[in-house]
Amino acid sequence: MQVDDAGLLVNNPGGFIEGISVRNLLSAEPQGRNPCLMDALKRVGLAERTGRGIDRIYEGSLLYGRPLPDYSASNQTMVSLFIERSEPDAEFVQLLAEERGRGTDLPLQSLLVLDALKRSRRCGVAELSEMVDVPRQRLKRTVELLCEAGLVEASGGGQNRSYMLSKKVYGHGGKAKEYVRQTDIDRVRYPELIMKLARQQGRVTVSDVRELLHLPDGDAAYYELKKLKEHGELTLVKKGPRSFYAPVKK
Incomplete structure (x- = not known):
């Protein structure tokens, strides 16, 4: 273990268990190398019998407004964990604490989505699925629940549907200007999205556009x-009532 100005680095000899990699750390089925040792560590409170210790590392980082743990330097002979030293995102931590106080359940998957949107500003389900390593169908349900909780906003429809942190989240952090900037960017793209749909379908209606945007x-x-x-x-x-618009051939 090494602690310096950059952060905390922990190296453990031996690679990941078969079937586990950096890309599926949070989605792979948990399993332990040594069940007896795991039971002993569980009894003294130093480990989980389920093998979900990595979940707790990620969850702790997010709940305290820290960067995600970095396992990218791991290889076949060593598991390397780096936690960057940084100032916590105090506003984000306070927001999560207030949501818990209201009884809003924010499991790890929800925290990962919020963190991804905080870093990337706006994403579709496919992009979020890649970032948080969760199947699209499961992730879509999580994102829609965050929309219902008022933490995430959606725009567009179908394959063009995208998500961003809500006005409530941006306002909580004193970042109203960033929220306005994101929504303005979305409006600028309206013509592009409408024309893309019109060309794909050969036509577009008022109801199509309402759903799309x-x-x-x-x-x-x-x-x-x-x-x-x-x-x-x-x-x-x-x-x-049966009117529609068609792209002009040029």
Whole structure:
């Protein structure tokens, strides 16, 4: 073990157990090398019989606003853990403490999603799945629960659906400007996303745009389509309840 200005470094001889790698540390089925030793350590409170000690390292880092533990230097002959020395994200820690105080359950998977969005600003489910090593279907449920808790906001629909930390989270950290910047960036991309959908489908309707951009009503969706029509990107086909817009061939 080594502690210096960079952080804490712990090296253990022997590689990961078969089937375990840096990429699946949190998703692989837990197992121990030595069940007898594990039982002894469990009895004195130094280890979990389930083998989920790595979960607790990650959870502790996130709950205290620290960077994620780094196992990237591990190889076939050594497991290397590095925990970077840094100032804790006090606002983030306080937010998590308040959520726990309200009875909001924030398991490790939820904490990993919040941390990923804090670092990457905006992600889709596919990107988040890669970052937190969780299957997409399970991760989607976690993200939607965070949306219901008011910690995450969604925009768009279908394959274009993306997520970012909510106004509540940004405001808690005194980062309202960052929240506004992210939402403005999203609005700038509206025409791009609408045209992409229109080209893929060959047509696009008001309801398509409302679902795609997660807009509050049909009027907002109609306004975005109208702007693209005025700029010569779309043309209105038919009128009335069955109307739709088609890309202008250039």
